Amino acid sequence: MIRLLACGALATVQDRGRLGALRWGVGVAGAMDAPALAGGNLLVGNPDDAAGIEIQVLPLEARFESEAVFAVTGADCTAVLDGVPVLPWTVARARAGATLRLDRPAAFRPWGARTYLCVAGGIDVPVVLGSRATQLRGAIGGLEGRSLQAGDALPLGRPAGDPPPPGTGLVPPVLALPLAVGGVPALRVLPAAEHDRYTTDSLAAFWGEPWRVTPQSDRYGFRLAGSTLVPLAPMELRSHGIVPGVIQVPHGGQPIIQMCDAQPSGGYPKIGTVIEADLWRLAQAPIGARIRFVETDWDGALAARDAIDGWLEAARRDLSCLRPRSAA
Amino acid sequence: MNGLNPNPRHTWAGPLHGAVSDRPAIAGPDAAAKRPHDGISLLGTTALLFEAPGETGLEVQRRIWSLAREAETWPEVREAVPGVNNLLVTWREPPRRLAPLADRLAAAWEAAPPLALEGRTVELPVVYGGEGGPHMADVVAHTGLSPEEIAEIHAAPLYPVYALGSHPGYCYLGGMDPRIATPRRKVPVLRIPGGAVSIGGSQTGVSASPGPSGWNTIGSTEMSFFDAARTPPALLQPGDSLRFRIAGVVR
């Protein structure tokens, strides 16, 4: 079990998401930065469907009530275990009673916006509709369907096996698979149904100009600020299913990218969809950051997916060579 | 970053994307120059959206239910989720080639017979206007009708549940009188309460839990639409019906 001694707003238990419950109006939720959670689970020897803690606001302080192997992935932060610094994206071992403090770094400008704490065995909250992910709307999954707070006790599952030795780390995807246009972090986008119903100037701005992440950006969606996108004619669509990554343009003309806690359906026009393989990049874009959209096609989107899968499989393979085995 | 060269995979293969009507529907060379399917478009690599042509209506929706049942039997399909006269298809793994799936979907739509689902009818008392209906004034301004007239028109029909979506347990209803249709809000509201009765375009619905919405809230009711511990977790299914009863109109 781990006990939260201090916890900022919007920390939640997340796994890779709740798939297959759209028919009841239940969205996927899950980790905003899926590769960070997947990498963390690999590092601590967890199965792919294990849950970790997604942290948005630091500091967070947690006490390990029993000995545990853990890793801190996603956005970089200062991690200190009983006074000893812990490397990012690296296996560490905590003795029973040890306290881990994650804080905003004073010494360096951190990369990213969301940090993940993964613990061997996973955060063992009940599985609801096939997942442990917290879905705030409807209060489903996670710890009582809500954000975490100081004093919470989080049960840990049984570790699956021998994790790699402490000090073993991964090269994070932001370094292994960088993507930027003119120095601005980029997201690849597949045009969606209403793409061609915007003015030439609007499309030129959409593809050619940077967009700023506004403070009204969270797990539900990222509201962007930039040029006003103007449709050729007003559109009123029938409600239809949508998925994380869909870029809606409400009547005001400022795009909203739907994210993990987004409604699984909507009716605003869709200019494009950020491909699944790049959603983690957006998840790590802090408020105020600028982003760019880059057009891709089906094959390009699949290649991007293969690249992120390839990163994960290389990590899995390399880590398996390090894992101590009693038989060997 | 860190000396690594940013290498955007930027393919300029042309606008090979989903479309509404008059262009190739599916991205990728395997679809180009082949028979396009009107109304099929992409939602990234996660899903495909099929829009039924023509006017919105219950007969079309019955064919959508039929198409959903069919598509859910295909091994690569994870879910086929009806919307309002449309269908979202998610898959377990994105197919390498989209055209075969799109072809099959288009063919299945042509063959889909209307599926008449006989469900239950649930009645909901609604207080229109006042604190629970903060956007009633906007609907009044748009329609030129009084709050009493709007309540009466809104409570008159028996609404069939077309689809579930938006948030856990939420129902999209068919059959709203077009006289009270009001466009979605220019800027979505960050939080409306559970039980909010609202109008978005030509549709109406009741929120099942607090959350953001782009619709105009005209009244409020109380009902538990969703319980994850229940099987199935949602109170209503496509094919059920909902009736609103005027519990009061607050000016």
Next chain:
Amino acid sequence: MTSPRTTSPLTRIPDLAAWLAASGLAELELRGPDGQVRLVRGGQAVAAPAAPGPRPKPAPGLVRSPGVGHFLTAHPLRAEPLAAPGERVAAGQPVGLLRVGSLLLAVTAPCAGTVIRVVAPEGALVGYGDPLVDIRPEA
């Protein structure tokens, strides 16, 4: 211990060969107290145990590379070095990293002391036993 244990590398040859094939490295040489192994990608793999090579001279404060990889003085997400000259380090504290394929392996101080000098250049390809960081042990 923070480095991979290679107490008996010969038992791990199939793993190592698979890993080498995918890692992009051309050659991998491991030496341990009980022998050494050398794997060459694409060539005829040489996996014969050999007599122990010349042992590095014991130097209690000298941190040597536990394997083959690129030596990093700072975590690539950060700018500041893990161990700057003049800095005091605790036993087991990371003083550098070895990048091997997709992995970043912590290289740790064998004892508490003060960093005298970082011997290996940033990003250099180092082999097993190569000196990396010189530490003056605490008395």
